[in-house]
Amino acid sequence: MKLFVNGCSYSYGGNIYPLYDDDKLITFYTETDVNKQRLSNIWSYHLGKNLGVKEVVNYSLCSNSNEAILRTSLDYLDNLSDYNDLRVVIQWSNPDRFEFYDEINRGWIQISGSKSWLFVPDDPDFDFSNQNEYFINHIQERLDIFYKHFYSEYEAVIKSLNHFELLGEYLENRKIKYVFCLLTYGLFDKLKHTTIGIKNKIDHISNSYRWFNNDMSCSTLRPVIPENMLTISGHPDLNGHKEIASRLHSYIK
Amino acid sequence: MKLYSNGCSYTWGGTLFNFDYFDEGGNHVWLPNAEGTEIDKKRLETVYPHHLGKLLNASEVINQSMGGGSNDRIVRTTLDYFINAKLRGEDLTDYFVTIQWTDPSRTEIYDQNFDDGYIGLLNGNVFSENGRNNSYIHHEKLQKLYYKHFNNSKDDYTRLIKNIYSLGYFLKYHNIPHIFISLGQLFIPWINAQATSEDHWVKLLDHYHSVVKDFTWLYNDANQALSVCVNFENCMPKGSHPSEEGHRQIANALYNYIVEKKLTEK
Numbered sequence: 001m002k003l004f005v006n007g008c009s010y011s012y013g014g015n016i017y018p019l020y021d022d023d024k025l026i027t028f029y030t031e032t033d034v035n036k037q038r039l040s041n042i043w044s045y046h047l048g049k050n051l052g053v054k055e056v057v058n059y060s061l062c063s064n065s066n067e068a069i070l071r072t073s074l075d076y077l078d079n080l081s082d083y084n085d086l087r088v089v090i091q092w093s094n095p096d097r098f099e100f101y102d103e104i105n106r107g108w109i110q111i112s113g114s115k116s117w118l119f120v121p122d123d124p125d126f127d128f129s130n131q132n133e134y135f136i137n138h139i140q141e142r143l144d145i146f147y148k149h150f151y152s153e154y155e156a157v158i159k160s161l162n163h164f165e166l167l168g169e170y171l172e173n174r175k176i177k178y179v180f181c182l183l184t185y186g187l188f189d190k191l192k193h194t195t196i197g198i199k200n201k202i203d204h205i206s207n208s209y210r211w212f213n214n215d216m217s218c219s220t221l222r223p224v225i226p227e228n229m230l231t232i233s234g235h236p237d238l239n240g241h242k243e244i245a246s247r248l249h250s251y252i253k
Numbered sequence: 254m255k256l257y258s259n260g261c262s263y264t265w266g267g268t269l270f271n272f273d274y275f276d277e278g279g280n281h282v283w284l285p286n287a288e289g290t291e292i293d294k295k296r297l298e299t300v301y302p303h304h305l306g307k308l309l310n311a312s313e314v315i316n317q318s319m320g321g322g323s324n325d326r327i328v329r330t331t332l333d334y335f336i337n338a339k340l341r342g343e344d345l346t347d348y349f350v351t352i353q354w355t356d357p358s359r360t361e362i363y364d365q366n367f368d369d370g371y372i373g374l375l376n377g378n379v380f381s382e383n384g385r386n387n388s389y390i391h392h393e394k395l396q397k398l399y400y401k402h403f404n405n406s407k408d409d410y411t412r413l414i415k416n417i418y419s420l421g422y423f424l425k426y427h428n429i430p431h432i433f434i435s436l437g438q439l440f441i442p443w444i445n446a447q448a449t450s451e452d453h454w455v456k457l458l459d460h461y462h463s464v465v466k467d468f469t470w471l472y473n474d475a476n477q478a479l480s481v482c483v484n485f486e487n488c489m490p491k492g493s494h495p496s497e498e499g500h501r502q503i504a505n506a507l508y509n510y511i512v513e514k515k516l517t518e519k
Binding site: 070071074078100101103141142145146149150152153154155158162165166169170172173197200201203204 | 328329332333336337339340362363364365394395398399402403405406407408411414415418419422423425426464467
């Protein structure tokens, strides 16, 4: 059996493990000791052990938007030929995150706030020590334009709902066993009351796909971690990761 | 059986009809917002979904296409329609769906400040279904910013695949029979731009065929342009959109394929 996990910093080991090693972005495929240590301490590893799987693949990255989680999950799943022994856990991120592709530097930019972004290069050997002022200003300029002219909470929620729906239909159609969980529910709850369209869409998505705790609104991971297992930024510490794995395992069983 | 169609101006009746009209009383009519008017009824009876509906003996034809519309809009409006139909308790398997995919560089954004609605962005143009006074100036600025700072082929084709998956898997999951049609040669421009050799070109073509293989495409080919259905010289008067006769030819071509492949049989 194989376990595929995708999500943001909550599933990456954010606030415990670094993002870069030797000026290169650490991803699932980075072959360094730091990354080996990370991958054998985060919740996907413990869940894999609890489930008795042979292989755990975790594509999570800090700052990941739901667009990125969907895109990279499809990249992985599209290249598999057999889904029989596959289990998938997707930890969706906050809906107010976005990504766009930077054609000049060749990579996706994950936006998690007006001043907060992560560049994910197409080339895994991209050297971040070369990040100069132009590179940073070029990205920041686009972020400023994005937040000033293009961002709306309404569209943020609709886009995320579309992503849940797409991956849900994809996994259901291919009869892949999966569980979805959320990082937070705040923006969905806030906008649920604004239009009948959003309410209907949330109801449909909550009822149509397999959510942790059987309910999209109760599928957030944050409440399952006791306060003393959180880092200062609100991410799980090493024990928090074990706790998440244990709770997910109980649900999956 | 009900026929549901979505697409861009090809399905809406572009060139044959304009967005702006003045009725007999001299009142301004904005056709995207003029549901139920005589001119809109005439438009809907001219375009190919109407003729296809007749050929298929459909009890109702729903055509939610829009001139200048993007694939993002096609997916959003189609999913909204069917989610609401499902919530109303309708039998979704009673529908047959035709989706005419359009140019992937188009997109839409939600305008929270002026129109409180979606605006369509396309290279060189912008339109709002819900346009309000003076919002055009604001939208024109957004269009320029989008194409200068955010638009590129990588993003376009990533969104295109997401859009096809989004709708395709929804329709499959709900057992709604469908046919997908491409306005142009869907992936070919992207494959041409990426390919480094002839072998690579063939590999990329195979890859994109396999990505969309779960869905029903006209002539079993996502890269087959819709214009192959019409007699180009006679039925594309300005080289861009079908004439009245062109719409009838498209309907006939779709009908023949649907019957040949028994796509409406449950």
